Amino acid sequence: MRISRSSLLILAAFMIPVVVEFRTLLLMFGIDVSIEAAVAASVAAVAAVTLWAVIPARGDHDGAETA
Amino acid sequence: MNVHQYERYWLIAALVLIVAIIATVTYGAVGIGIAMIDDSEETVDPDALGEHERFSETGTHQVGENEYEVNVIAWQFSYEPGGSPDPPIEVPAGSEVTFYVTSEDVIHSFSVVGTNVNTMVIPGEVATMTVEFDEATEYGLLCNEYCGELHHDMEGEIIVHPEEEFDLFEIPAVDAPEQVDAGEEAEITVTLANERHQERSTTLAFEFDGDEQREDVTVDGESTEEVTFTVDTTDLEDDDYSWSVTVEDGMERTVDESGQLTVGEPEED
């Protein structure tokens, strides 16, 4: 793990408002993202971050110290 | 006292923010002219609104060239006028409208949906709001202060008519005989008042025993016209007949009067 499980949880939690409000922001500029697409994007984003966290970084052995 | 340099920066930034916010609001009040609901009206007795100078005459009244006053009573759970069973509030576009709103029971609100026209309505107090309606449109009206079990059903409507289609007719009097002898003519004289300050035209529809007579009328601003409808009773049997007269002005608010005419000898009970 690059980051601790708890950090990953927090990170995922922070991404939710960002995705939700990013959709609102785009709508204000006339770009309509469907709810399905927004949900899919947030799942993809959380999955990407999880993957990044789980795959060990080369030469990084104390990355999980932050918990 | 030992305050870190950065914290001093922040203290100054915070004070600047506070002053800037107060300045924005002051600009809105003084520069743009946004007025707050205030204490300009005297208190009223919510149990005697029927005798009150203003609230005994609810509805729209013209008070100047383009100025109107709308007197509204909020009650559990509607508005008079504005909400069912009363007609909607009607005003012309391009006008300056002052709402006078009070409550006859509990605390309500008078909130025009999708606008900044919004006030609390407190029994005993009169909320006044001056609003400029530029375009002809319709607005929803709702109560956003919990006022009892059916609070969520308390709603109304404001219709802003095009200026040239807006009328304020009233029928203050109808001079009609109660009885005529069979074969005689009956004359029913309707007084039509134009409460707008401009000359307005409309049509009066008079109905008697299923027959309709229509009469186009033009009335000067703030004055009245008398229109006489004649009923020929030659072919009528002795009976009681009802009549009605209606102003056909395209407003949601119906202005009409009705009565009865007895043809022949009145029945003795």
Next chain:
Amino acid sequence: MALEEPQQKRQLGHDEFDPVGTLALIGLYFLVLVAMWLFMYFVEFLGNDPTVVGTLVTGGAI
């Protein structure tokens, strides 16, 4: 998860510590506040016409 005991790596006294990260964060917050206030007042509020005006200011003339 590990039992909590602050894994302290160094001691920072009053004079060695400059809250530069706090200043950066709160500076961002300040900018967000100002931008949002301007947006709310001038776009959301003033764009939500009609608004209650004073009869004195407009003098009844339109």
Next chain:
Amino acid sequence: MSTYVERFPAEAKVIRSAFYVSFVSLAIGALMGLLQTLHRTGMFEVFSEPGTYYTVLTTHGVFLVIAFTIWFLVGVFVWAVTTSLDRGVESLRFTWSWYGLMSLGTALAGIAILAGFVDDWPIVGDVSADVLFTFYAPLQAHPMFYLGLAIFIVGTWVAGVDWFRSWWVWKQENPDERIPLPTFMVLTTMLMWYIATLGVAVAVLAFLLPWSLGLLETVNPLLTRTLFWFFGHPVVYFWLMPAYMMWYLLLPKISGGRLFSDPLARVVFILFLILSVPTGIHHQYLDPGISEGFKFIAMTNTMFLLLPSLLTAFTVVASMEHGARQRGGEGHFGWLKALPWGNPAFTGMALAGLMFAAGGFSGMINAGMNINYLVHNSFWVPGHFHLTVGTAVALTFMASTYWFLPQLTGRKLFSRPLALVQVVLWFVGMTFMSNAMHRAGLLGIPRRTAEPWYDGFEFEAGVGSVGELNAQIALGGTLLTLSVAIFLVVVIGTALNGKSSEIETSVIPEPLSGPEDSPLVLDNLKLWTVIAVVLVVLAYTLPLASIIDRGGLLGPGGRAFPMSLDSLVVLAQLATEGALPR
């Protein structure tokens, strides 16, 4: 002897007892929240008779913002005074007496509210108090509601006496010492509370209670409303100041650092003491009968009340940064990674603080005088206070419970991962719910409305749709309820856990800049109280005099509209009058 329960076993029992009442109230209130969120978003028709919604709403409001918060904070205050003065309460019997008064008050008001769920009771007849948290006359509750409220508040007054008494005795023994910061915070908060509750005490005892008993025929609705807000705004600081206290005391410690500045913490609490009360009229910007000038004064005071919160933001974040840097954090933002995110007490409080930053912003909008037309009584307002009292306070209280419980019971926290999930879930749920509430409010959707859909018009969503907003609100509300359920599981699990010897010490580390750096005048509570009273007199004398002069003490209006009318009777009347189209 490191945990609190070992040092003060009897006081720990008092605190635990207060916490448990608080948590029961939380459970009841949260359940009501779920029912509301599902009903008013149209997700499920929970109430076949929509009037029930308002009984539920009253329960939600009163049980959460009065019972849950105040019961928790009196517990915290006992902890703060006893640990920082390092002495137990002067008389346990006295302490339990205010506990008893508060319990009696809670029970009376609570029963009056909950009785509203049943239409008719044997012997006593109709009992209800569907008047919401604000109980605006002429809506009238059962006398038991007002009586309970009054007894509850008197209970908190007596509790304050308990803490002043401890401090007084301590002062005789330590004449030259500065008031320890935690005690200082308790005392300033209580002084603010004494001033603030005068408004509601007068409203209830002089007007509403006699009126509900039939001794008075009418009340002045604007007067009782103004007296309510005299109390109704500062009460939010009564919730918030204990949360700030947790941020000042616990956050630096758990972050592995020290409080950045003790003097500034004192300044902040003094600012709250003097500025909290003369601001209540900002809830009445749209009230007729109060002049624009008084409203402007209230706004100015309110805006300056932002200052202590903004200062707190800096001091607390700097204290956390200090901890993070001591733990090896680097960079402008990189230090954030070095914070103890795995600790639910830390994460909960940090997220609460973050959401408060957002809630602070919507509060600035609420406090703006003319912009209030845009948001007044709209869904924006509950969006705002679910970030402040509903998160800054509630989540801080829940998170600090994870630190307090082991201290108070000597038992290890039941499950740290579960606790962490709980606080994060709250953050996510509240993000969905409050965001959508704010946006729905801007469309004009009203608050406090069982079924905010209308026959004559629809709300126009500039961005997105009303349906999407409702879905977000319902989803958020459901996650929040789930979060409370997990919280209760952790609390119960901890209470049933075995004793542990691995609990960290309860000692709060010394601040970086200690009380010795602050001028002595900060500890002059008399001076600050006098200033606070003078400001209240200046802000309220003229508005109150004007209201009484205009309408009289007992009118105009204010005939009673009891909320215990049988709903069927009302419906039948309206149906026969044809007043309602539906």
